[in-house]
Amino acid sequence: MSELAGLPKEERLYRMRHSAAHIMAEAVLKLFPGAKLGIGPPIDTGFYYDFDLPRPLTPDDLPRIEELMRERVASDVPFIHEEISKEEARRLFADQTYKLELIDEIEGDRVSLYRHGDFVDLCQGPHVERTGQVPPFKLLSVAGAYWRGDERRPMLQRIYGALFETQEELEEYLRRLEEAQRRDHRRLGRELDLFSFHEEYGPGLVYWHPKGARVRAVIEDFWRREHFRRGYELVYTPHIGRATLWQISGHLDFYAENMYSPMDVDGQAYYLKPMNCPFHIQIYKSRVRSYRELPIRLAELGTVYRYERSGVLHGLLRVRGFTQDDAHIFCRPDQVQEEIEACLDFMLLFFEAFGFREFRVYLSTRDAEGKYAGSLEDWQMAEATLRRAVEDRGLAYQVDEGGAVFYGPKIDVKLVDAIGREWQCTTVQFDFNLPERFDMTYVAADGSRQRPYMVHRAMLGSMERFLGVLIEHYAGAFPLWLAPVQAVVIPIADRHLPYARQVAQRLKEADLRVEVDDRQERMQAKIRDAQLQKVPYMLIVGDREAQAAGVAVRLRSGEDLGTLPLDEVVSRLTAESRRAP
RNA sequence: GCCGAAGUGGCGCAAUGGGUAGCGCAGGCGAUUUGUAAUCGCCCGGUUGCGGGUUCGAGUCCCGCCUUCGGCUCCA
Numbered sequence: 001m002s003e004l005a006g007l008p009k010e011e012r013l014y015r016m017r018h019s020a021a022h023i024m025a026e027a028v029l030k031l032f033p034g035a036k037l038g039i040g041p042p043i044d045t046g047f048y049y050d051f052d053l054p055r056p057l058t059p060d061d062l063p064r065i066e067e068l069m070r071e072r073v074a075s076d077v078p079f080i081h082e083e084i085s086k087e088e089a090r091r092l093f094a095d096q097t098y099k100l101e102l103i104d105e106i107e108g109d110r111v112s113l114y115r116h117g118d119f120v121d122l123c124q125g126p127h128v129e130r131t132g133q134v135p136p137f138k139l140l141s142v143a144g145a146y147w148r149g150d151e152r153r154p155m156l157q158r159i160y161g162a163l164f165e166t167q168e169e170l171e172e173y174l175r176r177l178e179e180a181q182r183r184d185h186r187r188l189g190r191e192l193d194l195f196s197f198h199e200e201y202g203p204g205l206v207y208w209h210p211k212g213a214r215v216r217a218v219i220e221d222f223w224r225r226e227h228f229r230r231g232y233e234l235v236y237t238p239h240i241g242r243a244t245l246w247q248i249s250g251h252l253d254f255y256a257e258n259m260y261s262p263m264d265v266d267g268q269a270y271y272l273k274p275m276n277c278p279f280h281i282q283i284y285k286s287r288v289r290s291y292r293e294l295p296i297r298l299a300e301l302g303t304v305y306r307y308e309r310s311g312v313l314h315g316l317l318r319v320r321g322f323t324q325d326d327a328h329i330f331c332r333p334d335q336v337q338e339e340i341e342a343c344l345d346f347m348l349l350f351f352e353a354f355g356f357r358e359f360r361v362y363l364s365t366r367d368a369e370g371k372y373a374g375s376l377e378d379w380q381m382a383e384a385t386l387r388r389a390v391e392d393r394g395l396a397y398q399v400d401e402g403g404a405v406f407y408g409p410k411i412d413v414k415l416v417d418a419i420g421r422e423w424q425c426t427t428v429q430f431d432f433n434l435p436e437r438f439d440m441t442y443v444a445a446d447g448s449r450q451r452p453y454m455v456h457r458a459m460l461g462s463m464e465r466f467l468g469v470l471i472e473h474y475a476g477a478f479p480l481w482l483a484p485v486q487a488v489v490i491p492i493a494d495r496h497l498p499y500a501r502q503v504a505q506r507l508k509e510a511d512l513r514v515e516v517d518d519r520q521e522r523m524q525a526k527i528r529d530a531q532l533q534k535v536p537y538m539l540i541v542g543d544r545e546a547q548a549a550g551v552a553v554r555l556r557s558g559e560d561l562g563t564l565p566l567d568e569v570v571s572r573l574t575a576e577s578r579r580a581p
Numbered sequence: 582g583c584c585g586a587a588g589u590g591g592c593g594c595a596a597u598g599g600g601u602a603g604c605g606c607a608g609g610c611g612a613u614u615u616g617u618a619a620u621c622g623c624c625c626g627g628u629u630g631c632g633g634g635u636u637c638g639a640g641u642c643c644c645g646c647c648u649u650c651g652g653c654u655c656c657a
Contacts, residue, residue: 056584056585056586057585058585058586059586141651141652142584142585142586142651142652143584143585143651143652143653144583144584144585144651144652144653145584145652145653145654146583146584146653146654149653149654150654151582151583151653151654151655155583155584155585155653156584156653157584157585158584158652158653160652190591190592191592197649199630199647199648199649200630200631200647200648203647203648203649258655258656304657306656306657308655308656309582309583309654309655310582310647310648311582311583311584311652311653311654311655312582312653312654312655312656313649314650317657318655318656318657319657322657323657324657325657326657423657424656424657425657426657427657458657460657461657462657463657464657465657466657490617492614492615492616493614493615493616494614495614496614520613520614521615521619521620522613522614522615522619522620523615523616523617524615524616524617524618524619524620525618525619525620526617526618527617527618527619528617528618528619529618529619530618531618532618538617540616540617542615542616543616544616552616552617554617558617558618560617
C-alpha cells in the first residue's frame, strides 16, 4: 500500500500532476538537449511546464513528447528527494538560467531537489513515489507565456497537459472541452443571429442584431425595474467630456493607456468616456446636498469605450466598446455598511434570476507597497465593511491581498463559464479618491460640510460580457422569459396560414414574442429550423387544430404535448414567461 | 502588446510536388401543399484578408500590414 493512496484526492492529484510536469520536462530535454526549463506546476485540470527552446513547438511535437512520457511512466522509477547547498545547486543548474534565478530567490542556504531517472529539477515537491503512479494524461496545447508572468521578460513556450486519476475522468474532461466549443457564444451568436462583429471596420465593436437586442432589452427592462424598486435613480450622461474633467478625475494620469486619443472640439480636447463616474459626480454636485437626501444612488446603463490591446479581445467577453450596468452610491459613513450589503443581496437576486449557481467572490485589499488614496483608518474601515457584508451572507471568498485599486478596496465576483474560466462581472468598490478630487460635500446635521463616501458598483458588469457568459451558460437555449423568439407558429400547408396568423396575433396581444414560419417549406423542415434556433415552443397548426381552435404544442426538448386549446397555451406561456422569483 | 497557428463566396469546408477556384448549407426562381429534426429541380454568388515581391504562371513560395483563434500580460 503506497503512501499516495492514503492521501485526500486533491493532494493525490496535486502530486500526480506535478510529477507529470517533471516527466514532461524530462521528455522535452531529451528531444531538445539545450532546452532551458522555466517552471512546471500542477493546475486545476492537469499541469504545464514552460520551456525556452531553440525552435517553436508544433502540434506534431506533442505526440513525440507524450510517447517519451509514457515510456517513463512505464519504467516506474522512483522520485527521490534531495537537499543540497545553494552552492552545489548553482553548479548543478549552471546552464539553466531560469533555475539559477529561482535559486537566488530561495531563502536559507539549502535547496530542495526531486530526481527521477537521470532527470533532476529544483522543486519543493511533493511528488508521487514512483513514475508508474502517474495516471492517464494527455498533452493538449502549446502556448506562449512570459517568464514569471512579466511581459518585460522572455516569452517561453508552455505545454499544457490534462491529467486525471482515471481514464474515465480524463475522457469526461475532454468531452467537456468539446461541449464548451459547442456552447461557444461566438458561434452561437452567429447561428442564432444575435450579434456580429465587423473587424474590417473596428475589432472589438459589437453589432447587436434584432434577436440579440431583444434578449438584451428584456434584461435591461428587468434591470431597470429592479433598480427603481431598490431606490436607485436612473440617469443618462454624455459619451464625451473635456480633458479638464479627466484631469480632475485622475484618468489622464492613471488610465490614459486605456483611453482613445482626444478629438478636437472648438480647439478643446474631448475624450470618449472610459468610465461613467465623473459624470455621475457632476449630477451629485449640481446642487448642494443635505445629509437628509443621502444615500443618493445614480444608475446608468452607461456605454464606455476603452482601448484594449489587440491580443486580448475575445468575442463579447472582452470588447472595446461596452455598456456597463453602472451605479454610484453616495452616502454617509453610517450608511455604507447597509449599502454594501444591499449590493450583495441585489447581486444574488440577479444570479438567482439567471440561474447562476457557480461564482467566486474575491475581496481585494490594499496594496501596502503601492500608492493609495485615503487614510489607513479609512481603508481598514472599508475593508472591514466589505468583509462583514460578505461573511454575513455566508459567501465563501478569497482575499486578494494587494489587489485593490489605488482608490479603494473592492469585492469582485466572477461567474464561472462552461470550461471553468472565470469572468469578472459584479464589482463593488469603495472610492476614497474621487470625492476628494471633485471636492464633493454634503451638509451635515450640524451645518458642517462633510465628505460623502462613494461606492462604485456594477451587478452584471457589462451587457456584452454578461450576455456572452449567459449565452454559454444556457448553450443558447434561453429560458422562456429571455428567449428572443418564444414561440414559432408552424402552419402545415398554405391554407393554414390565416389561422396561423390568428394564433400569432393572440399571443402577441398577450405580449409574447412570436413568429409565424410562413416559408414554402415542409413542416418537418420548419420544426428542424425552430429546433436549431432553440425556440422554446413550436405551435403546429393544421386542419385539426383550426377546427378545434387549438394548437399542437411541441417543446424544444422534443416533447409533444398534443393539441391544446389556444387559451390554455396563452395562459401557460404567459405564466412561464413571468420570471421565477 | 507578446508567442504560436490561421485567413478561400453569408456559413462550414475542398483544391496532388505552384498550371484555367470546387462542394454542401444559406439565398433567388420554379414545382410540390406536405402532421413533429432537412421535398425536388434550376440559378445567382469568390479579383482566395490587404499591399508588395519571386515566376511564363501564385489560393499554394517570400516580405510587410490587418484580422481571427489558442495562450501570456491586462480587464467589465
